Structures are given as structure tokens and as C-alpha cells.
Amino acid sequence: MAEDAPGGPHFRFECEGPAPxxxxxxxxxxxWAGPVVAAAVILDPAAIPDGLNDSKRLSAPRRVELAAVLAARASVSVGIASVAEIETMNILQASFLAMRRAILGLASRPALALVDGNKAPPGLPCACRPVVGGDALVLSIAAASIVAKVARDRMMVTLAQQFPGYGWETNMGYGTRAHQEGLARFGVTPHHRRSFQPIHKMLCETASA
Structure with missing residues (x-):
């Protein structure tokens, strides 16, 4: 079992709940574009990879490396909510939907889910405990943050190949200058979130021109 990193995420939360x-x-x-992606991870206490941390604190190559190790050593599942679902139910509910799908995709049903944030997603097939700042505190949430980030980044790189000019391969759909310039030049794609204010504003301006 990997030791808790000083000041980093630890495995104590997992030990407080019913397993798994x-x-x-x-x-x-x-x-502004692309799906919302969630991951669920059940760590094997005897085979926890070293170096797990909040995905935002890791380099992209290190995230990819750890995601591969987690796929081999842990029970891992990814859930996706599409742009159409984001538009239908709003981004928060779509995030909860992706989380439910991630749990349902696990090989074994967990007894408890530790969720990053301050809200428990409704309709989970198990007990749930929200943990504010969980990706920096809880090893299994840190692992999930890595898996979700790597999975979504790969999706956005694929979409960038289909819709070049928006910089999605580097900005991952966020509203960077390159993304804004791509919108001004090429317009809105089917993968843009039309309910998001910047995209909605652009569509309204185009319609009124």
C-alpha cells in the first residue's frame, strides 16, 4: 500500500466507510464545448500507485502515466454526459448524470461513494459522502480526477481533429483566446454548449445581424 503523501491526499476516508x-x-x-466526464475509482489498498494527487497538480504526461497504472491496478469506470444532455438538464445535473453512469459502469457495486464537492449526486446506487476539496484530500477521488481528466482530454483532442481551428487540442474547450478566435472565424459547432453565455450571446448577435 502506498504511503500517504505529506500534505497530499490520503486513504483515511476510505477506511472510515463500508467497503468497497x-x-x-x-x-x-x-x-464552452465538449462533454462533461466523470470517473469512479475503487482502489486496491494493497496496490495504490505512488504519486496520486489532484489532477490539476500533475503534469499532463504524469496524468497519462498514472491513468494507465490505475487501469491496471484499480476498478475504474468513466461516465459521460453529452452536450445535448448538458443543454437539456443544465451542467450541474449533467455532471451528476455522468457520475451515476461512472458508478454503474464499475465491475462491482461500491457500498459508499466519496464525491468531490459539497453536493451528493441524486440517484446513486450506493451511499454517498461529499468531500469539499476531495481531489486534494482523498486518494480515490484524486485517482478519479486523473482518470476523468485524461479521458476528457483525449476526447477533446479527437474532436479537435474533426473541428480544427478552435484549439481544443490544447484548451480542451475552455474559452481561451484561440477558442474565441476560432468561433469568430468558423462559427459555432454542434459540440458547443449553446446555453453557455458566451456562445448564447454570439448566436443572438448572429441572428440579429
């Missing part, structure tokens, strides 16, 4: 315990995190609430 999964960590859940999502990525992609803020971007």
Missing part, C-alpha cells in the same frame, strides 16, 4: 469505497470526480463543467 469508490472515489468520484468530474471534469469539464466550465468549458
Amino acid at each position: 469505497v469508490c472515489g468520484i470526480d468530474e471534469v469539464g463543467r466550465g468549458p
Whole structure:
């Protein structure tokens, strides 16, 4: 079992609940384009990879490396909510939907889900405990943050190949200058979140021109 990193996420939360315990995190609430992606991870206490941390604190190559190790050593599942679902139910509910799908995709049903944030997603098939700042505190949530980030980044790189000019391969759909310039030049794609204010404003301006 990997030792807790000083000042980093630890395994104590998992030991407080009925086993098995999964960590859940999502990525992609803020971007202007692309799906929202969640991951659920049940760590094997005897085979926890070294170096797990909040995905934002890791380099992209290190995230990819750890995601591969987690796929081999842990029970891992990814859930996705599409742009159409984000538009239908709003980004928060779509994030919860992706989390439910991630849990349902696990090989074994967890007894407890530790979720990053301050809200428990409704309709989970197990007990749930929200943990504010969980990706920096709880090892299984940190693992989920890594898996979700790597999965979504790969999706956005693929979409960038289909819709070049928006910089999605580097900005992952966030509203960077390159993304704004792509919108001004090429317009809105089917993968843009039309209910998000910047995209909605652009569509309204185009319609009124």
C-alpha cells in the first residue's frame, strides 16, 4: 500500500466507510464545448500507485502515466454526459448524470461513494459522502480526477481533429483566446454548449445581424 503523501491526499476516508469505497470526480463543467466526464475509482489498498494527487497538480504526461497504472491496478469506470444532455438538464445535473453512469459502469457495486464537492449526486446506487476539496484530500477521488481528466482530454483532442481551428487540442474547450478566435472565424459547432453565455450571446448577435 502506498504511503500517504505529506500534505497530499490520503486513504483515511476510505477506511472510515463500508467497503468497497469508490472515489468520484468530474471534469469539464466550465468549458464552452465538449462533454462533461466523470470517473469512479475503487482502489486496491494493497496496490495504490505512488504519486496520486489532484489532477490539476500533475503534469499532463504524469496524468497519462498514472491513468494507465490505475487501469491496471484499480476498478475504474468513466461516465459521460453529452452536450445535448448538458443543454437539456443544465451542467450541474449533467455532471451528476455522468457520475451515476461512472458508478454503474464499475465491475462491482461500491457500498459508499466519496464525491468531490459539497453536493451528493441524486440517484446513486450506493451511499454517498461529499468531500469539499476531495481531489486534494482523498486518494480515490484524486485517482478519479486523473482518470476523468485524461479521458476528457483525449476526447477533446479527437474532436479537435474533426473541428480544427478552435484549439481544443490544447484548451480542451475552455474559452481561451484561440477558442474565441476560432468561433469568430468558423462559427459555432454542434459540440458547443449553446446555453453557455458566451456562445448564447454570439448566436443572438448572429441572428440579429
